[in-house]
Amino acid sequence: MSEAVSATKMTRAEYEQRVPALRTALLRAQDELAERDFPVVVTLDGPDLIGGDDVFEVLHEWFDARFLRSDAFGPPSDAEKRFPFLWRYWNVIPPRGTILLLRRSWTASAIVRRTFGELNDAELDLRIEHLQELERQLVAAGALLVKFWLHVDQAVLQSRIEKARKRNRYAFRDEEWAIAKCYDEGREVARRVLAATDQGWAPWHVLRGEDRRWRNLEVGTILARALQARLAQTQPTQPGFRTVSRAPSAPRLAQVDPRAPELECADYDRQRDELQERFTQLTRKAEHRGLGAVLVIEGWDAAGKGGAIRRVTHAMDAQMYKIFPIRAPDEREKSRPYMWRFWRRLPPMGRVSIFDRSWYGRVLVERVEGFAAEPEWRAAYAEIEDFERQLVEHGYAVYKAFLHVSEEEQLRRFEERRDTPYKRHKLTDEDWRNRDKRGPYEAAIDEMLARTSGAVPWHVVPADDKRTARLAVLRGVVDVLERALARQRES
Amino acid sequence: MSEAVSATKMTRAEYEQRVPALRTALLRAQDELAERDFPVVVTLDGPDLIGGDDVFEVLHEWFDARFLRSDAFGPPSDAEKRFPFLWRYWNVIPPRGTILLLRRSWTASAIVRRTFGELNDAELDLRIEHLQELERQLVAAGALLVKFWLHVDQAVLQSRIEKARKRNRYAFRDEEWAIAKCYDEGREVARRVLAATDQGWAPWHVLRGEDRRWRNLEVGTILARALQARLAQTQPTQPGFRTVSRAPSAPRLAQVDPRAPELECADYDRQRDELQERFTQLTRKAEHRGLGAVLVIEGWDAAGKGGAIRRVTHAMDAQMYKIFPIRAPDEREKSRPYMWRFWRRLPPMGRVSIFDRSWYGRVLVERVEGFAAEPEWRAAYAEIEDFERQLVEHGYAVYKAFLHVSEEEQLRRFEERRDTPYKRHKLTDEDWRNRDKRGPYEAAIDEMLARTSGAVPWHVVPADDKRTARLAVLRGVVDVLERALARQRES
Numbered sequence: 016m017s018e019a020v021s022a023t024k025m026t027r028a029e030y031e032q033r034v035p036a037l038r039t040a041l042l043r044a045q046d047e048l049a050e051r052d053f054p055v056v057v058t059l060d061g062p063d064l065i066g067g068d069d070v071f072e073v074l075h076e077w078f079d080a081r082f083l084r085s086d087a088f089g090p091p092s093d094a095e096k097r098f099p100f101l102w103r104y105w106n107v108i109p110p111r112g113t114i115l116l117l118r119r120s121w122t123a124s125a126i127v128r129r130t131f132g133e134l135n136d137a138e139l140d141l142r143i144e145h146l147q148e149l150e151r152q153l154v155a156a157g158a159l160l161v162k163f164w165l166h167v168d169q170a171v172l173q174s175r176i177e178k179a180r181k182r183n184r185y186a187f188r189d190e191e192w193a194i195a196k197c198y199d200e201g202r203e204v205a206r207r208v209l210a211a212t213d214q215g216w217a218p219w220h221v222l223r224g225e226d227r228r229w230r231n232l233e234v235g236t237i238l239a240r241a242l243q244a245r246l247a248q249t250q251p252t253q254p255g256f257r258t259v260s261r262a263p264s265a266p267r268l269a270q271v272d273p274r275a276p277e278l279e280c281a282d283y284d285r286q287r288d289e290l291q292e293r294f295t296q297l298t299r300k301a302e303h304r305g306l307g308a309v310l311v312i313e314g315w316d317a318a319g320k321g322g323a324i325r326r327v328t329h330a331m332d333a334q335m336y337k338i339f340p341i342r343a344p345d346e347r348e349k350s351r352p353y354m355w356r357f358w359r360r361l362p363p364m365g366r367v368s369i370f371d372r373s374w375y376g377r378v379l380v381e382r383v384e385g386f387a388a389e390p391e392w393r394a395a396y397a398e399i400e401d402f403e404r405q406l407v408e409h410g411y412a413v414y415k416a417f418l419h420v421s422e423e424e425q426l427r428r429f430e431e432r433r434d435t436p437y438k439r440h441k442l443t444d445e446d447w448r449n450r451d452k453r454g455p456y457e458a459a460i461d462e463m464l465a466r467t468s469g470a471v472p473w474h475v476v477p478a479d480d481k482r483t484a485r486l487a488v489l490r491g492v493v494d495v496l497e498r499a500l501a502r503q504r505e506s
Numbered sequence: 507m508s509e510a511v512s513a514t515k516m517t518r519a520e521y522e523q524r525v526p527a528l529r530t531a532l533l534r535a536q537d538e539l540a541e542r543d544f545p546v547v548v549t550l551d552g553p554d555l556i557g558g559d560d561v562f563e564v565l566h567e568w569f570d571a572r573f574l575r576s577d578a579f580g581p582p583s584d585a586e587k588r589f590p591f592l593w594r595y596w597n598v599i600p601p602r603g604t605i606l607l608l609r610r611s612w613t614a615s616a617i618v619r620r621t622f623g624e625l626n627d628a629e630l631d632l633r634i635e636h637l638q639e640l641e642r643q644l645v646a647a648g649a650l651l652v653k654f655w656l657h658v659d660q661a662v663l664q665s666r667i668e669k670a671r672k673r674n675r676y677a678f679r680d681e682e683w684a685i686a687k688c689y690d691e692g693r694e695v696a697r698r699v700l701a702a703t704d705q706g707w708a709p710w711h712v713l714r715g716e717d718r719r720w721r722n723l724e725v726g727t728i729l730a731r732a733l734q735a736r737l738a739q740t741q742p743t744q745p746g747f748r749t750v751s752r753a754p755s756a757p758r759l760a761q762v763d764p765r766a767p768e769l770e771c772a773d774y775d776r777q778r779d780e781l782q783e784r785f786t787q788l789t790r791k792a793e794h795r796g797l798g799a800v801l802v803i804e805g806w807d808a809a810g811k812g813g814a815i816r817r818v819t820h821a822m823d824a825q826m827y828k829i830f831p832i833r834a835p836d837e838r839e840k841s842r843p844y845m846w847r848f849w850r851r852l853p854p855m856g857r858v859s860i861f862d863r864s865w866y867g868r869v870l871v872e873r874v875e876g877f878a879a880e881p882e883w884r885a886a887y888a889e890i891e892d893f894e895r896q897l898v899e900h901g902y903a904v905y906k907a908f909l910h911v912s913e914e915e916q917l918r919r920f921e922e923r924r925d926t927p928y929k930r931h932k933l934t935d936e937d938w939r940n941r942d943k944r945g946p947y948e949a950a951i952d953e954m955l956a957r958t959s960g961a962v963p964w965h966v967v968p969a970d971d972k973r974t975a976r977l978a979v980l981r982g983v984v985d986v987l988e989r990a991l992a993r994q995r996e997s
Binding site: 333 | 572583812854
């Protein structure tokens with residue numbers, strides 16, 4: 016990041032002489048991009064409020080607007096506040112081949128919220144880490160990220176606002192007035208955020224906005240050059256990723272005997288009824304208090320994930336929850352960073368999302384079967400930790416279980432599925448193949464348990480006895496919900 | 507629709523004997539469906555509140571839940587209330603090859619809202635018409651729609667609720683208590699709604715829920731049969747559609763001279779500034795009052811749609827609006843009823859959606875180029891009227907303009923595009939081909955104007971002079987916003 020480049024006064028004649036070639040270059044790049052396998056994300060932030068909107072508009076004119084995606088964000092709405100703060104940005108992440116133009120991105124949001132005192136310093140630090148990780152994931156998935164910081168001095172900003180207000184040409188929100196007023200505080204926060212997010216693979220372009228023509232042409236020129244450079248690359252440099260160390264206290268598969276003592280049927284019925292009653296009450300309380308929950312059920316093939324989930328959902332009415340069975344990503348999902356499809360499936364506060372398999376596919380099946388390259392699944396430990404930390408910080412109750420069955424019990428269930436007509440569809444050739452890779456899977460599971468226990472603890476559930484497993488999951492979800500409700504009451 | 511079939515008591519032994527074959531049949535049908543070009547929508551409504559949730563759960567067990575979509579709706583949330591009432595259901599309409607299971611559909615919602623007095627009789631009638639049209643569009647797009655009405659007597663319902671409450675096994679919302687209390691009123695409303703929506707191509711299946719096993723097996727059996735029957739059809743019977751008569755007062759192209767007098771530059775600048783100032787104020791007022799707007803800009807190729815839209819957006823800040831350039835539908839869109847992609851692009855109240863071309867493509871380019879079959883574009887007049895009526899009833903300000911240019915002026919603009927490097931991308935071979943079909947397009951436009959002026963009037967804007975056209979559009983949007991705000995104040 017360089018200090019703001021000084022604006023040079025540009026004459027109308029020079030502007031009009033230079034614009035046609037620039038437009039042609041931008042259109043050509045946009046056209047070429049359509050056939051390529053990466054997206055482009057352009058962000059426009061900074062205190063030049065009027066100028067930013069102007070650039071936004073001009074870029075709509077210069078690019079072929081029919082193929083341009085764009086979004087502009089103000090203060091989060093009440094509906095948006097029901098999700099973690101990055102949710103609304105994840106929702107608009109574009110597929111390969113397209114350009115997304117973002118007016119006021121996640122950067123502006125972090126700066127404004129801190130400037131207005133809605134975040135303290137420690138919370139801003141957390142938020143910066145999440146921004147860094149978001150931008151890293153975008154670039155790691157191939158995106159070209161071009162970030163503009165549009166700067167004007169306070170005096171210029173205020174006089175422009177006054178002028179606009181007199182002419183009723185730009186009706187500021189309270190928040191925008193406040194930005195102009197808290198200019199100095201905002202400037203300090205911005206320095207911090209910009210310095211922390213100025214990476215080689217996603218640098219800041221800081222521009223002064225005193226001269227409209229110079230600024231617009233400069234934005235267009237930087238953008239055209241960045242596009243051309245990225246289009247010329249076939250192997251873009253990959254951003255590094257953070258390594259999450261193994262937690263010594265995390266559970267290991269070998270410590271858990273899948274053959275837990277079998278439960279008597281009557282015992283099971285009684286305990287299940289009690290836990291379900293308790294869970295019903297808790298979910299209703301959670302709904303009233305606006306507390307959401309995210310439940311992750313992982314496990315070996317035929318470990319009884321579906322059955323365990325049904326014992327949980329049985330205690331909720333249908334509109335409270337959604338079950339998301341996670342399979343291989345489809346084309347739309349492959350065209351975005353890996354975590355995209357999970358962000359989109361988060362529940363609003365007061366609701367429950369249940370994942371039947373989850374983002375852990377990256378470090379399990381995708382790793383073992385080679386669907387993800389090693390840097391991809393290695394990077395996933397930090398991606399997952401960052402994601403789960405955001406869930407917890409937002410206030411969700413989060414539970415994650417791995418249902419552990421022995422090889423013998425798994426074989427018995429495979430054979431039962433094979434021999435029961437209405438269970439046969441659950442058994443595929445892939446299941447048999449996976450079974451032959453028990454060793455590599457065990458290694459992957461143990462590494463997963465060790466490297467992803469930081470934000471949310473893992474529960475390894477003995478699952479050779481279905482009743483025992485179901486009660487353990489019920490007990491687990493009751494427990495996290497109880498604790499999340501208690502935490503909420505304290506704060 | 508037959509009167510509720512009486513429940514027969516079914517023994518556990520009979521149930522367990524019959525379930526396996528049923529599950530196998532359902533799974534086979536689901537499997538076969540995956541390769542077919544239509545979706546299945548199953549709705550579960552009716553006063554058997556506990557039973558409905560039970561059926562919902564059981565169907566998750568019987569089908570392969572990994573490939574089942576499901577959704578359950580309660581009272582609309584505040585976020586959902588910002589859209590017309592059918593919006594949340596349109597949002598979940600599934601693509602071909604899949605099954606969507608809906609617990610409490612649009613039917614339950616209409617009945618409950620009327621029973622609680624939130625709708626009067628006339629409003630219920632309107633709502634019923636919208637439900638009929640929604641279901642017709644689903645079936646016309648190929649969907650199999652299977653609707654279950656799950657009935658129990660009030661005494662049974664109340665005793666079940668009491669029992670469930672004592673055990674804390676089912677925590678009712680206030681609304682559900684009220685349903686049990688207002689049972690008789692609800693029953694009358696339900697009769698009306700069910701009678702009106704009981705069509706041959708989407709009949710009601712009314713079942714009594716006194717006996718759980720009988721009911722579940724009956725639902726499964728009806729479903730399996732309906733699936734098998736539909737899978738055996740290659741040419742399902744098409745529902746008829748309503749013909750919208752030509753409005754004698756609607757504008758016709760021939761009445762509008764595209765060569766309006768040219769405007770002096772200075773005059774234009776002054777009027778534009780005034781209108782934009784006015785519009786800025788109005789949109790800010792609309793935002794405060796939660797009034798949304800939908801602007802539709804249609805017109806000949808090169809009629810200046812983009813330029814007119816930019817003059818409107820220039821008066822708004824970036825987060826207020828979204829522009830949707832409408833092109834040929836993509837695969838996801840083709841897999842749903844035609845109106846699906848427009849429903850998804852409606853603005854929440856307080857925001858503005860601008861359509862650069864729109865749902866009128868169905869009766870213009872799709873008709874003239876033969877992309878839509880004649881019954882499809884003929885049915886679209888009623889589909890469009892129904893859609894626009896819902897927009898108006900919900901309180902949106904809606905504006906629609908057709909920009910009219912003469913053949914000579916269009917040729918001049920085509921040539922200019924051809925000769926200007928950065929405009930060339932806007933001109934395609936298709937534009938030249940369309941130009942050769944001026945006659946058929948004129949006929950289609952006139953029929954469109956005549957048959958879609960019922961809910962929202964058309965503005966045919968002379969557009970040979972760009973300045974005149976831009977001012978007319980600005981004046982038009984100022985006008986609809988002003989009137990919608992005045993209407994809102996009255997009510």
